[in-house]
Amino acid sequence: MFSTRLIRPWNQRRHNIRQNKSLVVNLNSTTPITTIDPRYLSFSIDISVLAGGFWWEGSKGTQCGLGTQRVEPLNLQQDKLDLLVKALGSAYVRVGGSEADKVRYFTSTPPSTNSNSPSNRNSPANRNSDALIITQEMWHQLHDFCQRNDLDLMFTMKYGLFERRQQGTWQATEVKKLLEYSQAHGQNIDICELGNELNAYWAFHGLTSQPSARNLAKDYDTFIRCVRQCSPDSKVAGPGSAFWPRIGEAIKPLSNISAPFLGYLEEPLDIVDWHYYPFQSSRSPVKTRAATIKNILSPSSLMDYERYSKQLEKLRDQYQPRAQLWTGETGSAQCGGQAKLSDRFVSCFWWADQLGRGAKIGQKVMIRQSLIGGDYALINRQTLKPNPDYWVSWLWGKLMGERVFDVQSNDPFVQIYCHSAKKEGKCTLLIINMSANPKILHCNGFGSKKRRFEITADSLTSKKIRINGLKPKFKNGKVKLSDFPKLSKLDLVSPYSINFWCFTV
Numbered sequence: 419m420f421s422t423r424l425i426r427p428w429n430q431r432r433h434n435i436r437q438n439k440s441l442v443v444n445l446n447s448t449t450p451i452t453t454i455d456p457r458y459l460s461f462s463i464d465i466s467v468l469a470g471g472f473w474w475e476g477s478k479g480t481q482c483g484l485g486t487q488r489v490e491p492l493n494l495q496q497d498k499l500d501l502l503v504k505a506l507g508s509a510y511v512r513v514g515g516s517e518a519d520k521v522r523y524f525t526s527t528p529p530s531t532n533s534n535s536p537s538n539r540n541s542p543a544n545r546n547s548d549a550l551i552i553t554q555e556m557w558h559q560l561h562d563f564c565q566r567n568d569l570d571l572m573f574t575m576k577y578g579l580f581e582r583r584q585q586g587t588w589q590a591t592e593v594k595k596l597l598e599y600s601q602a603h604g605q606n607i608d609i610c611e612l613g614n615e616l617n618a619y620w621a622f623h624g625l626t627s628q629p630s631a632r633n634l635a636k637d638y639d640t641f642i643r644c645v646r647q648c649s650p651d652s653k654v655a656g657p658g659s660a661f662w663p664r665i666g667e668a669i670k671p672l673s674n675i676s677a678p679f680l681g682y683l684e685e686p687l688d689i690v691d692w693h694y695y696p697f698q699s700s701r702s703p704v705k706t707r708a709a710t711i712k713n714i715l716s717p718s719s720l721m722d723y724e725r726y727s728k729q730l731e732k733l734r735d736q737y738q739p740r741a742q743l744w745t746g747e748t749g750s751a752q753c754g755g756q757a758k759l760s761d762r763f764v765s766c767f768w769w770a771d772q773l774g775r776g777a778k779i780g781q782k783v784m785i786r787q788s789l790i791g792g793d794y795a796l797i798n799r800q801t802l803k804p805n806p807d808y809w810v811s812w813l814w815g816k817l818m819g820e821r822v823f824d825v826q827s828n829d830p831f832v833q834i835y836c837h838s839a840k841k842e843g844k845c846t847l848l849i850i851n852m853s854a855n856p857k858i859l860h861c862n863g864f865g866s867k868k869r870r871f872e873i874t875a876d877s878l879t880s881k882k883i884r885i886n887g888l889k890p891k892f893k894n895g896k897v898k899l900s901d902f903p904k905l906s907k908l909d910l911v912s913p914y915s916i917n918f919w920c921f922t923v
Contacts, residue, residue, distance in 0.1 A: 655689035
């Protein structure tokens with residue numbers, strides 16, 4: 419059995435330090451190996467949550483890639499939600515998800531069959547889609563939410579060509595109207611993308627719905643030209659392909675379309691993005707790696723992300739060399755996250771690692787699914803209380819800067835990453851100890867250690883975490899680094915802990 423109970427911090431027990439593995443980390447150069455976007459740690463609001471579609475909370479399974487329970491539209495005018503979002507700092511917010519391909523903008527009148535809607539209104543791809551509408555009020559509230567909280571909007575435009583005979587003939591009518599409306603009202607859509615996980619249409623909407631790479635590229639060229647004309651300051655991202663743990667883009671040649679799509683594409687992209695979940699929840703009909711404590715804490719589970727990222731990087735370099743590489747959607751487990759794991763302390767380990775690993779291997783932006791809603795949310799939708807991953811995100815935003823340095827770990831259960839700090843002349847080490855043993859860490863070339871921030875919990879399945887021994891709380895609407903007691907400047911890493919060590923270089 420894999421125990422969920424943590425051993426107490428090393429200094430609360432009499433461990434023989436000589437029996438614990440000693441690690442050495444060297445900062446050999448202060449020349450960064452890469453840089454990240456200032457809004458690197460970003461997040462999504464699923465369009466199902468925003469507009470009141472089918473979502474995961476309360477769902478036991480899936481229907482066409484969606485949850486089975488309909489939720490009320492998200493109220494973006496909540497002071498507490500603003501408070502929690504502002505504390506995370508500047509970010510991109512992506513509004514997308516499976517129902518982005520079914521939603522209608524501002525009207526309940528069904529679009530014509532030549533404009534993205536299948537003629538068979540009872541097909542699985544279109545079932546229940548009539549009710550999902552982004553109203554003008556929702557649209558204005560979304561932009562007001564972004565403006566209040568220093569968020570740049572990434573929006574998934576509707577593709578919706580579920581019939582094979584329509585693919586390759588996408589019409590920009592609906593998207594053009596939305597872009598023109600936004601321009602007329604001074605509303606910025608900073609990044610536009612067409613369709614959600616178009617290489618996974620076969621899984622969500624049926625085998626005959628899957629567009630070929632050639633047809634998809636033709637439609638995407640039409641989309642890019644529309645965005646350039648109607649919203650010239652917007653950037654365009656694509657293809658947003660879904661990658662599964664262990665099997666990547668899955669079925670060849672049905673869904674393995676990123677390479678040929680980029681090859682056929684004639685117009686330039688600003689961003690090559692992709693989606694990745696390292697685990698699958700119990701709701702998922704297909705499980706290539708189930709979300710379990712053992713899998714989440716396995717170093718081998720972290721490696722697929724790096725492998726697929728490098729595959730995309732090669733394709734980007736070959737076909738779209740001027741485009742940035744983004745992780746456009748990621749969460750702990752597909753299909754809403756895993757109950758009692760994705761919203762618990764154990765989830766912090768993969769999330770901290772993917773933030774550090776993604777930055778080190780060249781991802782410019784990491785978009786977390788989701789800000790609110792689902793077991794994998796940073797913020798619980800019903801209570802507006804932050805889940806454990808929120809606090810990893812908060813510390814990252816406070817302590818990890820844009821320049822990334824090359825450091826290595828010789829222990830697979832202790833992952834180490836290094837960034838410049840927010841202030842010049844300082845750097846921060848992110849140390850993730852996924853083992854039940856304390857570790858001794860010797861740091862060379864980092865200068866003098868200033869402060870340490872350590873995330874721990876009573877058990878791996880705890881809902882609550884501690885930072886330097888205290889449960890984080892907002893006081894008078896704010897939470898600050900100075901709220902937490904200073905730890906001694908020792909070279910010891912607690913078992914099952916996530917650590918930020920701050921240095922003056």
